[in-house]
Amino acid sequence: MKWLGLDWDEGPFRQTERFDIYRAYGEKLLSEGKAYRCYCTPEELEIRRQETIEQGKSYKYDGRCRDIKDQIDKPFVLRFKMKQTGTTIINDLIKGPVHYDNSQLDDLIIIRSDNTPTYNFCVVVDDVDMKITHVIRGDDHLNNTPKQIQIYQALGWTSPQFAHLPMILGSDKTRLSKRHGATSVIAYKDLGYLPEALLNYLARLGWSHGDQEIFSLQELIELFNFENLGKSAAIFNPEKLLWLNSQYIMKMRPEDIALRVIPFLKNDGINTDNIDIKWLVRLIILLQERAKTLLEMSKSIKIYIEDNYQIDEKARQKFLNPQGIANLTEMVQELDKLLPFTAESIGSLFKEFSETRGIKLKDIAQTVRVALTGSTASPGLFEIIELLGKERTLKRLKSVLGGIF
């Protein structure tokens, strides 16, 4: 959450540290006759469960220990006495009213035989104890809610407002979980995603504000509401997240990108201590609209920092052929003479070079690009040359020529 830029006001609270509170509430319900001791063993329950399933019926605890008056000298759990008639209604902020027939709600265990409380009991007690007004959670909890509502009532408390958000599904349409590829939030950090982008993407999943796609955290805080939340599950779409990430990278200040990309460079074995930040920022400006993630950005930067880049084999065959080498040799001489050494003057030189030789600009440009960066794709060549400077440009080009002859 911290990585996402999210903050919280209280806690965290550990339920394991609050066991006494839950037990006290359990005792209270027991003494008021709203809960009872159940002596059925897990094994017995399992057998009964199997039997009902075999008969094709839905299992529900039959309440056989409800009316045992005397305390028996056997291990027991505390079960909550659910109403058996009538209806429990959730007035959900998102789903609207949801009705449950009380006859299908069974007496759930609130305290285990080892005297520890169960999840469904803990959350209710916590809400009561901490005077929680709104419970907002995934709609996989919707079915627990009617049971919880009855416990709030038994505790003499009006239940909080509920809002059950739709699930986020994986591309296979099953619930997103640790099992299938569902990368954890922090894994996106390592992949070079910006927390702002991920947060934006997640917020837009199941919620909308007209046609707006990009929201700052501040806007999200101001605009987020229950009315514009959707009811149906959404499928996680990595491509759109990637697009959003690239949008954020394009709009971010290059100085800020520099700060965030440095850890990636370090991670790639680059000594970032002697990097000239101003130079790095200039490079980032050129890379900003081409890199979709910080990781991509880092890989691109590496090419301009380290001179031992690899030349793509296909590119070499296509552009560093005999004609290309001849042109490159002449270009090295021209560049060597060039003053001042700026993107503008370099551009003029290239145009003049191609015109006087009757070749296309892109032919010489691509040849130099491949020699200089190892690839047919890069930011504007003249800017790259300027950024590298005369010395390193010539060093790189000569080394390519040297490697061939």
Place this chain on the structure above:
RNA sequence: GUCCCCAUCGUCUAGAGGCCGAGGACAUUGCCCUUUCAAGGCAGUAACACGGGUUCGAAUCCCGUUGGGGACGCCA
């Protein structure tokens, strides 16, 4: 199986009975720009699951069907 939820382009969504011959975004296709790759611009393909109602009029309301998801633990 039982119960609950949900249903608009491949995906995220706009849509609160007439403004919808359904809008935006991602992806995709074509074109433009161009020293490459991007970015950007323009154009295109593409959806109201189906069947009944209600209404002068339904993507919008009701019912059913189908499909999808979730829950059915001495897990959380």
